[in-house]
Amino acid sequence: MKNSRSFPFGLASAAALALALTACGGGDGGGGTALPFLPVAPAPAASAPPPAPTDEVPAPTEPVAEVDDSFDEYYNVCRGTNPKCYNDWGAFATTPDRVLIYSRTAGPRHAVLGTPMAAGLNPTMNTDNVMQAGLVRMLSAEGITVDWTEDVAVLGSRINNYKAIIFASSNRDTLWNGAVSTSQDAARTALRNYMRRGGGFVGLHNAFGAEYNWPYYEGLLGNANFYNHGPNRAGDVEIVSDDPSTKDVPKRFSFQDEWYNLMPFPTKVKFLAKVDTSTLKPLTSAPHPGHADFHPVAWCQYYDGGRAWLTTLGHNAHSFTADLLGVGAIEFQKLVVQGVKSAMGLTPFCTTE
Numbered sequence: 049m050k051n052s053r054s055f056p057f058g059l060a061s062a063a064a065l066a067l068a069l070t071a072c073g074g075g076d077g078g079g080g081t082a083l084p085f086l087p088v089a090p091a092p093a094a095s096a097p098p099p100a101p102t103d104e105v106p107a108p109t110e111p112v113a114e115v116d117d118s119f120d121e122y123y124n125v126c127r128g129t130n131p132k133c134y135n136d137w138g139a140f141a142t143t144p145d146r147v148l149i150y151s152r153t154a155g156p157r158h159a160v161l162g163t164p165m166a167a168g169l170n171p172t173m174n175t176d177n178v179m180q181a182g183l184v185r186m187l188s189a190e191g192i193t194v195d196w197t198e199d200v201a202v203l204g205s206r207i208n209n210y211k212a213i214i215f216a217s218s219n220r221d222t223l224w225n226g227a228v229s230t231s232q233d234a235a236r237t238a239l240r241n242y243m244r245r246g247g248g249f250v251g252l253h254n255a256f257g258a259e260y261n262w263p264y265y266e267g268l269l270g271n272a273n274f275y276n277h278g279p280n281r282a283g284d285v286e287i288v289s290d291d292p293s294t295k296d297v298p299k300r301f302s303f304q305d306e307w308y309n310l311m312p313f314p315t316k317v318k319f320l321a322k323v324d325t326s327t328l329k330p331l332t333s334a335p336h337p338g339h340a341d342f343h344p345v346a347w348c349q350y351y352d353g354g355r356a357w358l359t360t361l362g363h364n365a366h367s368f369t370a371d372l373l374g375v376g377a378i379e380f381q382k383l384v385v386q387g388v389k390s391a392m393g394l395t396p397f398c399t400t401e
Contacts, residue, residue: 116130117316118130118132120267122263123263123266123352125267125351125352126353127350127351128350129400130350133351134350134353135245135354136246137245137246138246139246140211140245140247140393143210144193144211145192145211145394146192146193146209146210147193147194147195147213147214147392148197148206148212148214149194149196149197150198150213150214151179151180151196151198151216152197152199152200152218153198153217153218153220153222154219154220154221154224155219156219158179158217158219158253158254159176160178160362160363160364160365160367161177161216161217162177162180163176163177165180165196165197167198167199167201168199169206170196171196171198173196178365178368179217179362179365179368180216182367182368182369183214183216183368183384186381186384186385187385187388190389192392195210200222200223200224201235203223203239204223204225204234204238205238207235207242207247208242208247210247211391211393211394212249212250212392213242213248214250214252215249215250215255216252216253216255216362217253217255217362218254218258219254219257219258220257220260222259223235223239223258223262236259236262236265240264243268243351243352243353243354243356244353245353245354246353246354246355247354247355248355248356248357248388248391248392249268249351249356250358250384250387251269251356251357252359252362253360254274255269256269256273256274256360260273266312268351268352269358270314270317271316271317272313272314272358273310273312274309274310274360275309275311276308276309276336277307277333278309278328278331278333279306279333280304280305280363281328281329282302282303282304282375283302283305283307283323283325283327283328284301284302284303284327285301285302285303285321285322285345285376285379286300286323287321288319288320288322289318289320290399291318291320291348291390291398291399292390292395292399293320293383293387293389293390293395294321294383294386297379297382298379300324301376301379302375302376303323303376304366304367304374304376305345305360305361305362305364306363307328307343307345308360309332309333309338309339310344310360311336314344314347314358316349317348317349318348318349318398319344319346319347320344320346320347320348321344321346321359322343322344323343323345325338325339325341345359345360346358346359346361346383348390348391348397348398350397355391355398357397362384367381
C-alpha cells in the first residue's frame with residue numbers, strides 16, 4: 049500500500065519541477081528547447097523639472113577698476129597728465145603774475161647766456177645776456193613781471209614769490225651751493241617744496257643738462273635727460289598736440305637748433321612738438337642712434353603737485369632777439385611765452401584731448 053500511493057505523488061512532483069525549470073529558461077532534462085532570456089531595459093531616469101520662472105534680477109558684478117599709474121615709484125611722486133597730480137591748495141592765489149629767470153651755470157656755459165651776471169636779484173645785465181634779455185622782453189609784453197638771477201641763494205630764499213621759475217640753460221649742479229658749509233642743498237629742497245606747493249617750472253634747452261645726479265630733477269624733466277646732440281643744423285618742427293601752449297603756432301615751421309638726443313626718453317608726458325627727423329642732416333651724433341621714429345622737442349606734465357613745461361629748443365641767440373630775424377624765431381617765441389603762461393596757471397595747463 050505504501051509503495052503504490054507514493055508513485056503518483058512522485059510523478060506529480062517531477063512534472064511540477066520540469067514546468068518550473070522551463071519557465072526559468074533552464075533545461076527540461078529531456079532535450080526540449082528552452083525559452084530565450086530577454087533582458088529588461090532599466091526604466092529611464094526622471095528628468096529634473098525646469099526651473100520655475102522668476103523676476104529676480106541677477107546681482108551685478110563688481111566693475112573692474114581702471115589702473116591708475118599716476119604715481120611714479122621710481123621718483124616717488126605723482127606725475128603725468130592727470131590733474132590729480134596737481135596740489136590745488138591756492139598757495140599762489142594772491143601771488144602777482146611774476147616769474148623768475150634762473151640762468152646760473154656750474155659748468156660749460158652756452159654763448160646765448162653771455163657773460164655771468166653778478167650776485168643778487170636783478171643784477172645789471174651784460175650786453176651779451178641775449179637769452180635772459182629776450183625772455184624779459186617777450187614776457188613783459190604779456191603783462192608779466194620778470195625777475196632774474198644767477199645766485200643760488202636768491203633762488204632758494206625767494207622761490208615762493210613766483211608763479212613760475214624758468215631754468216634758462218642753467219646746467220650741471222646749478223642748485224648746489226658750495227659757498228656755504230651747511231645746507232648746501234637748500235635750493236634743491238626749496239625747489240622740491242615749491243613744486244609740492246603747486247608751483248610752475250619751465251625748462252629751456254640746457255636745463256636738460258642740469259642736476260644729473262639728482263633723480264628728482266630728472267623726473268621733473270619728464271623722466272628725461274640730455275645725452276648728446278649732432279651739429280647745430282636746420283630742421284622742421286611739427287606741433288603734435290592741441291594745447292593752450294601751442295595755440296596759433298603753425299603746425300609746421302622751420303627752425304635751427306642742436307636737437308638734443310635724450311637718455312632716458314620722456315614718459316607719461318603730453319608731447320607738444322617734435323622735429324621731423326627726415327629734415328635733419330645728419331640725423332644724430334655717435335654713439336646715440338637718434339630718435340628716428342619720434343623725436344620730441346617740447347612736452348608738459350604735472351609733477352609732485354606742480355606744473356612743468358619743457359622744451360629742448362633754444363640754443364641759438366637769434367631765437368631770442370627782438371628783430372625776429374632768426375629762422376623760426378616768431379613761432380618759437382610764441383611757443384615759449386604760451387608755455388610759461390600755462391605753467392603759471394594763467395591759461396589751462398597740459399590739457400587732455
